[in-house]
Structures are given as structure tokens and as C-alpha cells.
Amino acid sequence: MELQTKPANPGAWVESIVTRLLAANDQRSRLSAALRVFVAFGIKQAWVCLFGGLMVGLLIGTHFWYPPHAALPRYDALTIAAVVIQILLIALRLETWDEVAVILLFHVAGTGMELFKTAIGSWIYPEFAYLRIGGVPLFTGFMYASVGSYITRACRGFDLRFAHHPPLGATVPLSLAIYANFFLHHYLPDVRYLLMACVALVFRRCTVFFLIGRRFHRMPMLLAFVLIATFIWLAENLGTFSHAWLYPSQMQGWAMVSFGKLGSWFMLTIMSYVMVTLVNRPREPSVN
Numbered sequence: 001m002e003l004q005t006k007p008a009n010p011g012a013w014v015e016s017i018v019t020r021l022l023a024a025n026d027q028r029s030r031l032s033a034a035l036r037v038f039v040a041f042g043i044k045q046a047w048v049c050l051f052g053g054l055m056v057g058l059l060i061g062t063h064f065w066y067p068p069h070a071a072l073p074r075y076d077a078l079t080i081a082a083v084v085i086q087i088l089l090i091a092l093r094l095e096t097w098d099e100v101a102v103i104l105l106f107h108v109a110g111t112g113m114e115l116f117k118t119a120i121g122s123w124i125y126p127e128f129a130y131l132r133i134g135g136v137p138l139f140t141g142f143m144y145a146s147v148g149s150y151i152t153r154a155c156r157g158f159d160l161r162f163a164h165h166p167p168l169g170a171t172v173p174l175s176l177a178i179y180a181n182f183f184l185h186h187y188l189p190d191v192r193y194l195l196m197a198c199v200a201l202v203f204r205r206c207t208v209f210f211l212i213g214r215r216f217h218r219m220p221m222l223l224a225f226v227l228i229a230t231f232i233w234l235a236e237n238l239g240t241f242s243h244a245w246l247y248p249s250q251m252q253g254w255a256m257v258s259f260g261k262l263g264s265w266f267m268l269t270i271m272s273y274v275m276v277t278l279v280n281r282p283r284e285p286s287v288n
Contacts, residue, residue: 022213048153052146063242075129075137082142099152103145110144151276158210161285175274229266
């Protein structure tokens with residue numbers, strides 16, 4: 001009699017769901033098989049973006065249901081909840097300490113950008129908070145960290161491999177230039193399009209391989225960056241809808257964040273990815 005064992009941790013439980021889904025009747029049409037792979041991909045994506053998904057859920061939930069006159073301001077409740085989530089991820093071994101160190105860099109880089117951008121009026125935080133630096137509530141650092149958490153978890157969850165990945169000697173200076181331009185374009189000519197062209201040049205040959213079940217699939221790395229930036233832009237729309245932060249154009253009534261912000265999120269995605277590669281060095285595929 002064969003004994004059935006339960007997955008040892010939540011990650012293994014997710015993998016078991018994906019395995020069973022992909023092991024379904026393989027005699028069906030190619031469209032059915034492709035659909036199962038797509039659903040499995042979605043399940044794994046939802047799992048690796050756990051931190052970001054929980055944070056967006058908290059933004060929406062507290063917007064609708066948090067008591068408006070509570071002794072603990074909503075922003076502070078978000079900060080405390082984010083700390084608790086981060087502790088749980090470490091306690092459950094869903095993130096390693098090396099990955100946490102990179103995520104802390106996101107806190108520092110993100111908070112620095114927030115302090116500058118709010119000071120010049122690029123966006124505002126309309127509610128009060130005790131836990132803040134200047135006009136920036138501390139939960140905002142976790143919003144940037146959620147991007148880092150997603151990328152680090154994706155590296156493990158999808159067993160990411162890369163063909164023709166550019167060296168750190170090219171990606172690190174490019175990332176630093178992107179970060180600097182977020183500040184300097186307010187005083188000097190904006191070179192974001194030049195930087196985007198550099199990104200396209202540096203990553204033009206790079207292909208990412210990701211594991212779903214027992215099979216690796218592939219995607220151009222530039223397309224992966226665009227897709228990540230698009231989902232961040234969608235999450236930002238939910239964030240501004242919840243009034244967690246607002247752009248000046250949204251002060252008189254909510255409207256979707258402009259499509260132009262996709263470029264900013266694309267650049268932030270590049271910077272975030274390069275920071276993660278400082279710990280999770282890109283690995284080559286076993287077979288091309």
C-alpha cells in the first residue's frame with residue numbers, strides 16, 4: 001500500500017497542485033494542454049507575488065473597512081501589518097536572510113525616492129501617520145520591497161535560468177544611472193528614453209527560462225520586464241484608488257494613473273531586478 005504524504009511546506013503544496021494540474025489527461029487537445037500550463041503559470045505567479053498581493057489587499061481592505069477615527073491611523077496599521085507579514089515569511093522559510101538583505105535595500109532606495117518625490121510634490125500621502133519620515137509613512141518602503149520580494153521568490157519558485165545574460169559590469173552602472181535619473185531629471189534633461197534604449201541594447205539577446213511542472217518555458221527578458229511593469233502599474237492604480245497615495249491630478253477625484261507611468265515602472269523593474277541579481281546571481285540553463 002502506497003502512503004500519501006502531505007507537502008512539507010506551503011511552497012511544496014503549491015507545487016503539488018501544479019503537478020496534478022499538468023498531469024491531467026494528456027490526450028486532450030493542444031489548446032486544453034496550453035490552457036492548463038497557463039493556469040499553472042498563474043497559480044505560481046500568485047504564489048511568488050504573495051507579499052505584494054497581500055499588501056494590495058490591505059490597501060483595498062483598509063480603504064473600505066478601516067475605522068476612519070481609529071486611535072491607530074490607517075497608515076500605521078499598514079506598516080505594522082507589513083512588518084508582521086515579513087516576519088511570517090522569514091519564520092515560514094519562504095524568504096532567506098540573504099533575500100531579506102536585498103529587500104532592505106529596496107526599503108532604503110524606495111524611501112529615499114519617496115522623500116524626494118513628495119518634497120517636490122510629485123505625489124502626496126493625504127492621511128496622517130505617526131510612523132513616518134517627513135511626509136512619508138513607513139509602509140511605503142514595503143511597497144517597494146514587495147517588488148524585490150516578488151523577483152527573489154520568482155527566481156526560486158520558477159527556477160529561473162538565463163541565456164546571454166549581460167554581466168554585472170553592464171547592469172549595475174545602468175541601474176545606478178536609472179536611479180539617479182529619477183532625481184536628476186527634475187533639474188537636468190530627462191534621459192529616460194536614452195536609458196530605455198540602453199536597457200534594450202544590454203538585454204536584447206537575453207532569454208529567461210522558467211520551470212512549470214517538469215518543463216522549462218522561455219521568454220525574451222525584455223518582454224518579462226514589460227509584463228512586470230504593467231502589473232505594477234495596475235497595482236498602482238489600485239493603490240491610488242484606495243487613497244493610499246494620490247497624484248495631484250487625482251486630488252479632485254480619482255482617475256487612472258497615466259500610461260506614461262509605465263515607463264517609470266519599467267525603469268524601476270530593471271533597477272529592482274539588478275539589485276536582486278547581487279544575491280541571486282543569474283544561472284545559465286542546463287541545455288539551450
